[in-house]
Amino acid sequence: MKSLxxxxxxxxxxxxxxxxxxxxxxxxxxxxxxxxxxxxxxxxLLVLTxxxxxxxxxxxxxxxxxxIPVYIVVIATLVKAVELLIKAYAPAIDxxxxxxxxxxxVNCIILGRAEAFASKNGVVSSALDGLNMGxxxxxxxxxxxxxxxxxxxGILNMNNPFNDTVIFDITIIPxxxxxxxxxxxxxxxxxxxxxxxxxxxxxxxxxxxxxxx
Amino acid sequence: xxxxxTLTLFLAIISGLAGATLAFVNNMTSPIIEERxxxxxxxxxxxxxxxxxxxxxxxxxxxxxxxxxxxxxxGAGYAFNVNVQGYKDVITFIVGIDEAGEIxxxxxxxxxxxxxxGSKVADPEFANSIIGSKVGDKVDTIAGSTVSSAAVVKGxxxxxxxxxxxx
Numbered sequence: 001m002k003s004l005x006x007x008x009x010x011x012x013x014x015x016x017x018x019x020x021x022x023x024x025x026x027x028x029x030x031x032x033x034x035x036x037x038x039x040x041x042x043x044x045l046l047v048l049t050x051x052x053x054x055x056x057x058x059x060x061x062x063x064x065x066x067x068i069p070v071y072i073v074v075i076a077t078l079v080k081a082v083e084l085l086i087k088a089y090a091p092a093i094d095x096x097x098x099x100x101x102x103x104x105x106v107n108c109i110i111l112g113r114a115e116a117f118a119s120k121n122g123v124v125s126s127a128l129d130g131l132n133m134g135x136x137x138x139x140x141x142x143x144x145x146x147x148x149x150x151x152x153x154g155i156l157n158m159n160n161p162f163n164d165t166v167i168f169d170i171t172i173i174p175x176x177x178x179x180x181x182x183x184x185x186x187x188x189x190x191x192x193x194x195x196x197x198x199x200x201x202x203x204x205x206x207x208x209x210x211x212x213x
Numbered sequence: 214x215x216x217x218x219t220l221t222l223f224l225a226i227i228s229g230l231a232g233a234t235l236a237f238v239n240n241m242t243s244p245i246i247e248e249r250x251x252x253x254x255x256x257x258x259x260x261x262x263x264x265x266x267x268x269x270x271x272x273x274x275x276x277x278x279x280x281x282x283x284x285x286x287x288g289a290g291y292a293f294n295v296n297v298q299g300y301k302d303v304i305t306f307i308v309g310i311d312e313a314g315e316i317x318x319x320x321x322x323x324x325x326x327x328x329x330x331g332s333k334v335a336d337p338e339f340a341n342s343i344i345g346s347k348v349g350d351k352v353d354t355i356a357g358s359t360v361s362s363a364a365v366v367k368g369x370x371x372x373x374x375x376x377x378x379x380x
Contacts, residue, residue, distance in 0.1 A: 029328070058227075061223070062223070063219065063220055063223060065220060066220050066223065066224055069224060070223075070224065070227050073224075073227050073228055073231050074227070074231070076231070077231035077234055077235055080235055080238075081234065081235060081238040084235075084238050084239060084242040084243075084246070085238065085242060087242065087246050088241075088242035088245040088246050088249070089242075089245070091249055098324075098325050098326075098328055098332065099301065099302075099325055099326075099327070099328070100328075
């Protein structure tokens with residue numbers, strides 16, 4: 001039950017992207033369209049959950065002095081495995097994300113959760129923590145990419161990465177009224193700043209309520 | 214002393230397990246990845262030389278070491294699969310040269326350079342600037358992705374050299 005409550009809270013309060021400002025490099029770089037965001041989100045979700053489980057399993061065996069190298073080896077192995085699987089089964093994602101897939105290794109959400117949570121907690125709660133953080137990361141970059149893709153192209157579409165079929169493709173804003181700037185880095189920063197400000201405003205309001213009571 | 218041995222052994226065991234895991238995944242995925250690469254080549258050859266009756270791989274000599282495969286589209290021309298070192302990773306592309314020595318096709322199959330900069334070598338604009346030029350013509354590089362595009366231009370020159378040796 002406590003996990004469930006924590007889950008709802010962490011979506012905003014401990015949101016890795018908008019709350020803690022972790023893993024921003026890939027979040028800003030790849031959120032130009034929905035396909036990229038979903039592909040990246042699911043890859044991170046997988047790596048994060050499995051690395052949390054493995055590190056939690058190893059937590060009693062791992063000597064304290066070399067815990068960071070051990071975490072890095074575990075995370076790097078998982079990322080390489082995910083990279084190979086993506087190359088084999090979802091080449092469209094591989095083509096779109098390129099170097100950002102191997103760069104999941106240095107996504108600080110993963111090492112952060114390994115050090116802050118999985119190394120101190122049991123396997124089940126570590127797995128839940130990984131899922132939870134992965135889902136909020138995915139939701140955050142999907143939100144970023146929705147706004148950016150919509151404003152930049154006026155089209156919302158998604159393709160099945162495994163066989164390149166179109167899942168949906170809707171034109172919402174006519175091409176004359178789109179703002180192409182939003183697909184460039186400045187659009188990423190603007191969208192990110194607005195969403196982060198919104199999340200901060202909600203969090204601050206909640207804190208004031210707590211103080212008032 | 215005992216401590217350092219324990220630490221070393223632990224890290225060695227973890228790395229060994231990691232290696233074994235990766236070997237397993239690689240074993241599982243490498244045939245599929247290879248298959249996808251070959252399928253991609255065939256589609257590209259058909260796109261460059263649509264009229265050819267037969268496509269076959271032929272033997273060649275390349276002094277620069279960047280041309281990896283040469284395919285003959287019988288009666289139409291030759292296609293060269295070229296691997297060059299880009300900014301971060303290798304760039305793999307196919308350049309098609311017809312019987313008259315004109316570059317008729319250019320397709321980038323693999324580029325892993327910075328998205329938005331080095332990845333521009335895969336854009337249609339760059340391909341259009343190459344297609345139509347003759348063997349030996351100078352191809353312009355792209356501003357902003359000099360390292361990647363210069364590598365591709367060098368690869369095209371190597372393919373042209375092989376083409377002339379085949380003639």
